[in-house]
Amino acid sequence: MLVKWEGIVIRSVDYGESSKVVTLFTREHGKVGIMARGAKKPKSRLGAVSQLFTHGYYLCKAGPGSGMPDLSQGEIVESFRDLRQNLAATAYAAYIAELLDRLTDEREANPFLFHMVLLLFRYLDEGRDAEILCRIFETKMLRVAGIAPHLSGCASCGAEREPYAISVSQGGLICPVCLPQDPYAIAVTPSVWKLLRLFQVFDLERLGEIEVKPATRSQLKHVLRSFLDQHLDLRLKSRAFLDQIENIGL
Numbered sequence: 001m002l003v004k005w006e007g008i009v010i011r012s013v014d015y016g017e018s019s020k021v022v023t024l025f026t027r028e029h030g031k032v033g034i035m036a037r038g039a040k041k042p043k044s045r046l047g048a049v050s051q052l053f054t055h056g057y058y059l060c061k062a063g064p065g066s067g068m069p070d071l072s073q074g075e076i077v078e079s080f081r082d083l084r085q086n087l088a089a090t091a092y093a094a095y096i097a098e099l100l101d102r103l104t105d106e107r108e109a110n111p112f113l114f115h116m117v118l119l120l121f122r123y124l125d126e127g128r129d130a131e132i133l134c135r136i137f138e139t140k141m142l143r144v145a146g147i148a149p150h151l152s153g154c155a156s157c158g159a160e161r162e163p164y165a166i167s168v169s170q171g172g173l174i175c176p177v178c179l180p181q182d183p184y185a186i187a188v189t190p191s192v193w194k195l196l197r198l199f200q201v202f203d204l205e206r207l208g209e210i211e212v213k214p215a216t217r218s219q220l221k222h223v224l225r226s227f228l229d230q231h232l233d234l235r236l237k238s239r240a241f242l243d244q245i246e247n248i249g250l
Helices: 081-085 087-102 111-126 130-144 190-201 214-232 237-247
Strands: 002-015 019-026 030-036 055-061 070-078 165-167 172-174
Touching (some): 002 030, 002 087, 002 111, 019 087, 070 111, 081 087, 087 111, 087 130, 087 237, 111 130, 130 190, 190 214
Parallel strands (some): 030 070
Antiparallel strands (some): 002 055, 019 030, 055 070
């Protein structure tokens, strides 16, 4: 049976001498693995459509069992050439793709996530602020993982009492009265938790220019990475390289 999916390549791994195992994040079925046989051959018509970050339509042959479908042909919609030619944008896109891969299950449709990642890749291709785009994505993926920070009042007592810190163990904002409960609470400026609250509900379609001070960017990264590390303990290959890119300011 032939099936046609609209998808984004979020992972592409060599298989044998000439083939690739490709992970698509599709609009219709979420994450799907397919086999691109012969994609590594120089003249293969499957080579371009199986490249990382490619957005396209994929015609696959699905067998009667539960085996991996074979890619028959593909049509590229967007190759994101400018993204690929920019080292920093490529690093951010690789991190976004790997985080998406690690926090989603096979065959769970999520059109919202598909649209969000497609927009992120388009913005990266256009040269938008990659660091802020990444922080927005991390914020939204915390919700997908079920660990979104509580940002409306104190996560411990519920009081609206500033100045807040952020407690990963308590799951969000923590007020001065409850602060002794967590000696590892992260001191942040009000702009940090207000931006996090905005990012949780922000519509990427409406993205404009966001001016964020370097100190605020650093605190945002620290808070989001702390939630990801302490609650999920992810070890992403793309993250170490991305951190190097951010540290040298590319």
